[in-house]
Amino acid sequence: MKLALSIILIITSVLMILLVLLHKGKGSGLSDLFGGGVSSNFGGSSVVEKNLDRITIVVGGLWFSGVVALSLVLKSA
Numbered sequence: 001m002k003l004a005l006s007i008i009l010i011i012t013s014v015l016m017i018l019l020v021l022l023h024k025g026k027g028s029g030l031s032d033l034f035g036g037g038v039s040s041n042f043g044g045s046s047v048v049e050k051n052l053d054r055i056t057i058v059v060g061g062l063w064f065s066g067v068v069a070l071s072l073v074l075k076s077a
Contacts, residue, residue: 002077005070012063019056024049 001073002070005066005073009063009066009070012059012066015059016056016063019052019059022052023056
């Protein structure tokens with residue numbers, strides 16, 4: 001159980017890092033390095049941003065649940 005939760009936590013942590021870096025920045029940040037500034041010029045980027053926000057929230061919830069579950073498993077062991 002500890003191994004499965006640790007693997008889930010690692011995967012969701014990497015996904016969170018990637019998703020946050022893909023978000024459109026307010027200025028010239030890391031998101032512009034990965035094409036965030038270029039993609040904002042194309043039409044329909046608001047739909048993409050909304051979907052990226054939703055995916056980030058879901059992955060963040062999974063990450064938080066994984067942290068809580070792993071801490072409960074480690075506490076009971």
